[in-house]
Amino acid sequence: MKNVGMKDVTVKNVSETPASGASASEISSGATSAGVKSTGLRVSSLSVTYPGKPPVIAVDGADLSVAPGEIVALLGPSGCGKSSLLSAIVGVVEPSGGTVAWDGVDLAQTPVHKRGFGLVFQDGQLFPHRTVAGNVAFGLEMAGVPQHEREVRVEAMLALVGLEGYSARAITELSGGQRQRVALARSLAPAPRLLALDEPLSSLDADLRARLAVDVREILRESGTTAIVVTHDPAEAEVMAARVLRMRDGKFVG
Ligand code: ADP
Numbered sequence: 675m676k677n678v679g680m681k682d683v684t685v686k687n688v689s690e691t692p693a694s695g696a697s698a699s700e701i702s703s704g705a706t707s708a709g710v711k712s713t714g715l716r717v718s719s720l721s722v723t724y725p726g727k728p729p730v731i732a733v734d735g736a737d738l739s740v741a742p743g744e745i746v747a748l749l750g751p752s753g754c755g756k757s758s759l760l761s762a763i764v765g766v767v768e769p770s771g772g773t774v775a776w777d778g779v780d781l782a783q784t785p786v787h788k789r790g791f792g793l794v795f796q797d798g799q800l801f802p803h804r805t806v807a808g809n810v811a812f813g814l815e816m817a818g819v820p821q822h823e824r825e826v827r828v829e830a831m832l833a834l835v836g837l838e839g840y841s842a843r844a845i846t847e848l849s850g851g852q853r854q855r856v857a858l859a860r861s862l863a864p865a866p867r868l869l870a871l872d873e874p875l876s877s878l879d880a881d882l883r884a885r886l887a888v889d890v891r892e893i894l895r896e897s898g899t900t901a902i903v904v905t906h907d908p909a910e911a912e913v914m915a916a917r918v919l920r921m922r923d924g925k926f927v928g
């Protein structure tokens with residue numbers, strides 16, 4: 675297997691990329707211009723209501739701030755509105771009230787692909803017909819990153835998630851844990867200014883989950899990624915995040 679550019683790429687390079695801006699700022703749309711201090715995410719009185727008889731109020735006036743580089747966990751039982759809140763922040767669900775802002779800029783009119791936010795799902799949702807490298811390269815292709823730069827970045831991301839040498843592997847030849855690592859590498863590749871992870875470890879067995887929780891935290895820290903991790907597992911929340919916020923019935927509690 676050919677590891678293109680691998681000898682030039684270290685994890686340190688990767689971790690510096692989002693902050694130092696060079697290619698990362700081209701990739702992640704709407705990055706703060708040089709010299710301006712980022713204030714991060716500010717969610718105010720956010721509500722999500724699904725139509726029906728009666729309508730379902732999934733998120734009920736939630737307030738949340740996440741500072742740049744911070745990792746926050748949303749913890750709560752199934753059905754309390756965690757995924758709905760995350761979806762509204764990322765922009766795949768339209769809020770019924772309130773605002774989502776980054777660096778003080780309201781994102782109501784900013785479509786999902788222009789927010790510079792990434793999303794990791796429980797089951798990874800990898801492209802089964804693409805190789806590992808093809809999956810990780812996806813966001814970079816979308817952003818028009820030139821091929822050589824793409825290859826270097828893909829190898830750096832695979833090194834970051836502990837999958838050096840897996841570039842040419844088929845997705846079907848990976849374990850569940852390896853798939854989630856690929857999903858993480860794919861979403862980190864475009865240097866998102868915020869990464870939303872929705873129960874990223876829930877499809878894995880308990881042993882692997884505990885180990886990967888530590889790894890995910892280290893990967894997020896290493897890359898300086900601002901992140902919101904959703905989980906229903908209190909231990910996992912404590913391991914992964916510096917700050918744990920509890921949700922119940924669409925609201926933050928405690
Ligand atoms: P969690 O992620 O914490 O399990 P969700 O955000 O998925 O919670 O769901 C919150 C509430 O909204 C639940 O009552 C759920 O049934 C409801 N809900 C979620 N998605 C939809 C949808 N697309 N249409 C209608 N109701 C939904």
Ligand code: MG
Nearest residue numbers: 756757758872
């Ligand atoms: Mg959910």
